[in-house]
Amino acid sequence: MDPFTRSFLMLFVLLNPFIMTTYLEDLVKEMTFRDFAGQLIRAGVISFGVFVLFAWGGDRVFENVLQIRFFAFLIFGGLTFLIIGIRLISGLSPGGVGRRPDANGAAASIAMPFLVGPGTISASVLAGSRLPLPQATIAIGLALTAALAAILVLKRVHDLLRTHNEPLLHRYTDVAGRVTALFTGSFAIDMILRGFEGWIAFLRT
Numbered sequence: 001m002d003p004f005t006r007s008f009l010m011l012f013v014l015l016n017p018f019i020m021t022t023y024l025e026d027l028v029k030e031m032t033f034r035d036f037a038g039q040l041i042r043a044g045v046i047s048f049g050v051f052v053l054f055a056w057g058g059d060r061v062f063e064n065v066l067q068i069r070f071f072a073f074l075i076f077g078g079l080t081f082l083i084i085g086i087r088l089i090s091g092l093s094p095g096g097v098g099r100r101p102d103a104n105g106a107a108a109s110i111a112m113p114f115l116v117g118p119g120t121i122s123a124s125v126l127a128g129s130r131l132p133l134p135q136a137t138i139a140i141g142l143a144l145t146a147a148l149a150a151i152l153v154l155k156r157v158h159d160l161l162r163t164h165n166e167p168l169l170h171r172y173t174d175v176a177g178r179v180t181a182l183f184t185g186s187f188a189i190d191m192i193l194r195g196f197e198g199w200i201a202f203l204r205t
Contacts (some may be wrong), residue, residue: 071198
């Protein structure tokens with residue numbers, strides 16, 4: 001698999017629309033489609049800027065600005081998503097969500113911490129290390145656009161079916177979330193291994 005496709009898929013899977021819809025359940029139920037779409041697009045613009053910044057800055061942002069090593073961030077992000085994946089496969093709620101966003105200022109609440117997190121930031125840095133910045137930017141933009149479009153499709157389906165078939169919709173969403181959690185867990189393990197590889201290489205220097 002070429003670096004562009006790998007970068008696209010990693011970020012898209014970590015932005016798992018099914019998991020994200022669970023996080024944003026209150027907004028999905030309470031907001032109209034138009035208002036929800038507007039807030040989601042604004043959140044996407046904020047997140048895109050953050051992702052491109054980290055793709056451009058790479059591990060220099062961590063070592064020179066945040067004063068931490070990137071491989072430590074990889075391990076933490078991988079553990080976070082591994083816990084989420086295990087909980088989803090077990091039929092539990094994703095957990096680890098500190099708060100639900102409300103309609104007031106929803107865009108910023110959606111962007112952080114729901115879209116921008118340890119896993120997605122790590123994926124952006126890896127995209128920047130694999131690809132020239134213009135290609136990394138395109139891969140990030142496509143992955144983010146695809147994830148947000150999928151969330152909007154799920155919102156539209158929810159609005160159409162919630163009157164009579166909401167339990168059935170939740171059942172299918174739960175099954176799809178568990179299936180995609182397998183890929184989330186796999187990416188999480190890969191992130192952890194990359195972090196330990198970096199740690200070992202650091203100890204050898």
